[in-house]
Amino acid sequence: MSQKIDRYEIRGKIGEGAMGEVFQAYDTQTERDVAIKMLSARSLQGDHLKRFKREARTIANLEHPSVVPLYDFHLTEGEEPPFLVMRHMTGGTLADKIRNGPLPMDEAYQILRRIGEALDAAHSRGLVHRDLKPANILLDQDGYAYLADFGVVKDDMAAESLTSGGQPGTIPYMSPEQIKGETLDNRSDIYSLGVVVFEMLTGKLPFAGNLNTIVQGHIHEPVPSVFTIVDHLSEEVDEVLRKAMAKEPTARFRKASHLSRLLEAASQSPSAYLSTRDALANSADDESEFRLAYPPIKDVSDTAPSPLLPGTVKSSETRRWQLLAAGLTAVLLVFFAWFGLTQVNQDQGVVAINPTSVPTATEIVETVSIPTIEIPEQTPIPDTILVLQEASSAIWQSGDEVERIPEDGR
Structure with a gap:
């Protein structure tokens, strides 16, 4: 050249x-x-x-x-x-910075805030990045973060597909639905952003190991608690990251800016976290976004109960009235049944009615087993790795390329 x-x-x-x-x-x-x-x-x-x-x-x-x-x-x-x-970004990439260890909360938040704003702007135009990772976040000489590499962006308005069966992205940062080849929206990027923040704060990926282990972790395993890795990180920070990386897209933040604002508040104090969460809930189109919480995985037998989520008091009061109404209805039904049977006994000389055995709740509940994804130990061709085996298709990785192949091979 x-x-x-x-x-x-x-x-x-x-x-x-x-x-x-x-x-x-x-x-x-x-x-x-x-x-x-x-x-x-x-x-x-x-x-x-x-x-x-x-x-x-x-x-x-x-x-x-x-x-x-x-x-x-x-x-x-x-x-x-x-x-x-x-x-030209002279500050390198976020991946370079993370190699030196976890970032201080203030620095991580500033990076998250800028990248979150960029993602919200892209999402508002119907764009899904699909390859959000530290290597695609560049830093200038002053440390300001910039989002890069829109080569595999998904445009909701585009008629054509960018790939013919392939699944672009980087597996350690992929959302569960992206790994499984399902339809993606902005919440897939929110999940990936949560993985990036997790790595910034701990210096580690939430799910590491070989590709099979990483895939199974993203699809099935709970997010590790950050305070078990970095002890000064709070439970509120942990809850924010769990919500960002919820397995179900509907349980995640709808906007990246909500993630950044709540993380900033969580790093300050529990009261700041709760007040910010309430403020965001009141301003959200769908308040259920902030009524979903993911408690940390820890022993809580000797801890005080967690504060109520917004809307919990109202829903609990409603349930009490519903239970009271159901109880009164049951009493009335028993009374009328007894009264009717009494009249029948008096008029027709019925001595007794044999009760019918009613199965208990535990007898009628069926245990539903969720099948696990079995990954056969095989390699189709050299340098090609089977990442995920499903009923009708499989995901293979060869080098940097990730491809989903249907069972019929087409």
């Missing part, structure tokens, strides 16, 4: 990914350093080129202060490969 592309002088290589390489360059026209993301020759066909063009359009139309800005692009094939020209 030559040392100059168009008006850009290549100064050095920054990194590389599945689709191409990133270089530091100098713009001779604007006289500033830039980063050039260049599509590799092997990626010029099929989904990679489509993703590359989608990324350029997405960033150009998003225009958010917490999204890495796009300066220029070249998308046609010719003597020069397709490339994007973006702001």
